[in-house]
Amino acid sequence: xxxxxxxIRDRIHRKSENYFTFSYRSRGPDKWRMFYGATDALLDASMxxxxxxxxxxxxxxxxxxVCYGFLQALYIQQDAVWTLSRALGLxxxxxxxxxxxxxxxxxxxxxxxxxLAGENEKPPRLSSAIIAYHDVKPDxxxxxxxxxxxxxQAHVNVPSVLKANEERLAIQLLAVEAEMDxxxxxxxxxxxxxxxxxxxxxDFDYLIQRLRPELxxxxxxxxxxxxxxxxxxxxxxxxxxxxxxxxxxxxxxxxLSVALDGLDLIERMIAESDRSSKSxxxxxxxxxxxxxxxxxxxxxxxxxDKKLSSSV
Numbered sequence: 001x002x003x004x005x006x007x008i009r010d011r012i013h014r015k016s017e018n019y020f021t022f023s024y025r026s027r028g029p030d031k032w033r034m035f036y037g038a039t040d041a042l043l044d045a046s047m048x049x050x051x052x053x054x055x056x057x058x059x060x061x062x063x064x065x066v067c068y069g070f071l072q073a074l075y076i077q078q079d080a081v082w083t084l085s086r087a088l089g090l091x092x093x094x095x096x097x098x099x100x101x102x103x104x105x106x107x108x109x110x111x112x113x114x115x116l117a118g119e120n121e122k123p124p125r126l127s128s129a130i131i132a133y134h135d136v137k138p139d140x141x142x143x144x145x146x147x148x149x150x151x152x153q154a155h156v157n158v159p160s161v162l163k164a165n166e167e168r169l170a171i172q173l174l175a176v177e178a179e180m181d182x183x184x185x186x187x188x189x190x191x192x193x194x195x196x197x198x199x200x201x202x203d204f205d206y207l208i209q210r211l212r213p214e215l216x217x218x219x220x221x222x223x224x225x226x227x228x229x230x231x232x233x234x235x236x237x238x239x240x241x242x243x244x245x246x247x248x249x250x251x252x253x254x255x256l257s258v259a260l261d262g263l264d265l266i267e268r269m270i271a272e273s274d275r276s277s278k279s280x281x282x283x284x285x286x287x288x289x290x291x292x293x294x295x296x297x298x299x300x301x302x303x304x305d306k307k308l309s310s311s312v
Contacts, residue, residue: 088180106154142155213225
């Protein structure tokens with residue numbers, strides 16, 4: 001398993017789409033947007049930063065813009081990992097890591113606010129700066145940082161700085177991934193104790209089998225009506241259980257509504273039937289469709305239970 005920043009980011013993005021604990025309903029719109037916005041920003045910033053050598057054009061204005069963009073992309077990478085950490089409640093900031101803080105400070109002094117950089121330090125270390133735009137190369141550029149009474153020369157080796165930034169951020173992103181895995185593992189472990197399929201009951205096949213009425217047999221009509229009510233109770237129980245376990249918005253909502261509407265239709269057709277062969281044919285067709293959709297619902301429930309019982 002590769003643990004580069006890009007590889008971890010891709011795994012996190014896939015897991016967020018596959019994990020129950022990171023569904024839209026489970027996390028809510030604000031945290032959901034925060035999380036996906038950060039994974040997208042991390043992807044875009046990494047792609048932009050890696051294109052530095054292709055963007056340098058031996059044109060002072062363009063090359064200066066490229067230098068600004070590169071340093072800002074590093075900053076966005078850091079902020080994206082910070083945001084992902086916050087989204088999971090992890091107590092981490094870019095400045096916690098000395099190398100990341102060094103890169104962050106370099107960006108702040110050269111491009112963030114080069115006239116007031118350092119004003120929030122204790123004690124303040126104000127500086128101003130310029131980037132030597134005539135010395136921009138495909139793999140490096142230089143800057144001059146002016147402090148009170150001295151000048152620092154900043155040489156930025158682009159591949160080296162990008163590598164350092166991504167390697168240090170990857171450490172924290174692994175912590176984000178581990179937290180995601182732990183939450184999902186705990187959720188699945190708890191949910192797997194109560195399989196949804198058990199809610200149908202051991203007699204469900206019989207209930208379905210005897211749902212089809214024989215309209216010229218009053219006893220079978222009563223049995224079919226009774227079975228329809230019993231099946232509805234099971235489906236409603238499944239729906240309630242899904243809701244209480246925060247899964248109904250993402251799983252089975254359509255199939256559940258089809259099942260309940262189908263039962264309503266069958267009951268209405270029984271009540272309004274004239275007991276003719278045409279009425280029997282019509283209700284047979286509807287019952288066949290209901291069984292097909294119920295089989296689909298039960299298969300999806302079985303798949304859900306299988307996923308909940310699987311390892312992370």
